[in-house]
Amino acid sequence: MPAITQDAIRELAAFRGDRAPVTSCYLNVDGRRLARREDVEHELERVLREARRRGNGSQSCARDFQLIEDYVRGGFDRSSTRGLAIFSCSEHGLWQVVPLPVPVRSRVVVQDAPAVGQLELVVNEFNRFGVLLADRQRARMFVFEMGDLTDHSERFDELPRDYDARGERDQGDKQSHVDALTSQHLRRAAGVAFEVFQQRGFEHLTIGCPDSILGEIEGYLHPYLRERLVDRISLPTSASLDQVRQAAIDIEIEVDRDEEAAAVERLRSAVATGKRGVAGLDPVLEALGAHRVQSLLVSDGFSQSGWRCGDCGALRTLGRQCPGCGSEMHQIEDVVEEALDEALRQSCAVRVCVGNADLDVLGRIGAHLRY
Numbered sequence: 001m002p003a004i005t006q007d008a009i010r011e012l013a014a015f016r017g018d019r020a021p022v023t024s025c026y027l028n029v030d031g032r033r034l035a036r037r038e039d040v041e042h043e044l045e046r047v048l049r050e051a052r053r054r055g056n057g058s059q060s061c062a063r064d065f066q067l068i069e070d071y072v073r074g075g076f077d078r079s080s081t082r083g084l085a086i087f088s089c090s091e092h093g094l095w096q097v098v099p100l101p102v103p104v105r106s107r108v109v110v111q112d113a114p115a116v117g118q119l120e121l122v123v124n125e126f127n128r129f130g131v132l133l134a135d136r137q138r139a140r141m142f143v144f145e146m147g148d149l150t151d152h153s154e155r156f157d158e159l160p161r162d163y164d165a166r167g168e169r170d171q172g173d174k175q176s177h178v179d180a181l182t183s184q185h186l187r188r189a190a191g192v193a194f195e196v197f198q199q200r201g202f203e204h205l206t207i208g209c210p211d212s213i214l215g216e217i218e219g220y221l222h223p224y225l226r227e228r229l230v231d232r233i234s235l236p237t238s239a240s241l242d243q244v245r246q247a248a249i250d251i252e253i254e255v256d257r258d259e260e261a262a263a264v265e266r267l268r269s270a271v272a273t274g275k276r277g278v279a280g281l282d283p284v285l286e287a288l289g290a291h292r293v294q295s296l297l298v299s300d301g302f303s304q305s306g307w308r309c310g311d312c313g314a315l316r317t318l319g320r321q322c323p324g325c326g327s328e329m330h331q332i333e334d335v336v337e338e339a340l341d342e343a344l345r346q347s348c349a350v351r352v353c354v355g356n357a358d359l360d361v362l363g364r365i366g367a368h369l370r371y
């Protein structure tokens with residue numbers, strides 16, 4: 001999957017449908033919740049039905065919906081894709097599919113420009129990942145971004161082969177010489193990893209190497225790299241690029257899941273101690289209105305009808321008088337959706353959690369507060 005860059009997102013965001021609106025479709029295809037292909041198709045049907053009902057009836061839009069449906073039904077690689085972002089404007093020939101390695105909140109938005117908020121979020125939040133494969137002679141260093149290879153370096157330090165010709169009495173010397181060469185090689189391998197880090201930067205590093213050299217290679221890593229280490233992968237230096245990519249994606253998903261669990265745990269304890277954390281829809285809506293939200297956690301699929309104040313923009317679950325300015329509020333289909341949009345506008349970090357029972361218990365939505 002080609003990684004989408006910030007520049008590409010900016011370009012996409014600048015697109016305007018002059019004669020026809022743009023359809024933006026985010027689809028959660030996470031295998032943990034939507035295991036079967038039919039589940040994904042149902043998810044799509046749900047958001048498209050909603051969009052058609054709200055639809056503006058334009059031909060271009062109807063074609064967009066059809067194209068999106070055909071694409072999803074046609075099947076796509078789900079091994080490394082947990083979310084899809086699709087942008088279409090048939091009238092102007094816009095069609096872009098961005099597979100994402102993290103889940104998104106399923107929704108279809110029809111407006112004059114692509115709705116890139118969720119996409120930006122994923123690209124900002126998703127980490128660059130370093131993979132170092134090493135053995136006694138070879139070292140290969142990779143950097144992946146959103147599952148896409150962005151850097152690759154190799155190093156080979158040959159061990160001498162002519163030892164066998166020597167006599168038995170040299171055995172001891174031979175071993176210490178080989179050890180010294182191996183150490184030198186491992187130090188260089190760690191050096192390659194650091195060079196790549198300085199050039200590209202990455203947030204996490206995983207190592208694939210034999211047990212016998214792990215301790216030594218970790219010892220040679222620059223402290224910046226050591227603090228970025230995550231679980232090891234078991235791949236030989238001869239692994240194919242596809243194998244390395246898949247291993248990187250798998251471990252990245254694991255890291256992401258751990259971070260999600262940690263974020264929910266931090267929220268739980270912040271709420272319990274009353275320190276900079278709120279849980280449940282109403283407290284979150286109030287905190288958003290006060291611009292106090294730093295980051296938002298929401299359970300995938302959570303939606304609820306509510307109210308919006310046309311004057312001050314306040315969102316609430318109950319109407320109809322605005323608690324902020326006293327104006328009359330109008331009813332909206334999904335106040336959770338609007339809360340997420342508002343959070344994105346305020347540049348809050350937003351994380352969509354899939355199947356996180358702890359967050360569900362907290363009311364399916366919660367926020368870490370700035371103060």
Ligand SMILES: [Zn+2]
Pocket residue numbers: 309310311312313314322323324325326327
């Ligand atoms: Zn108001």
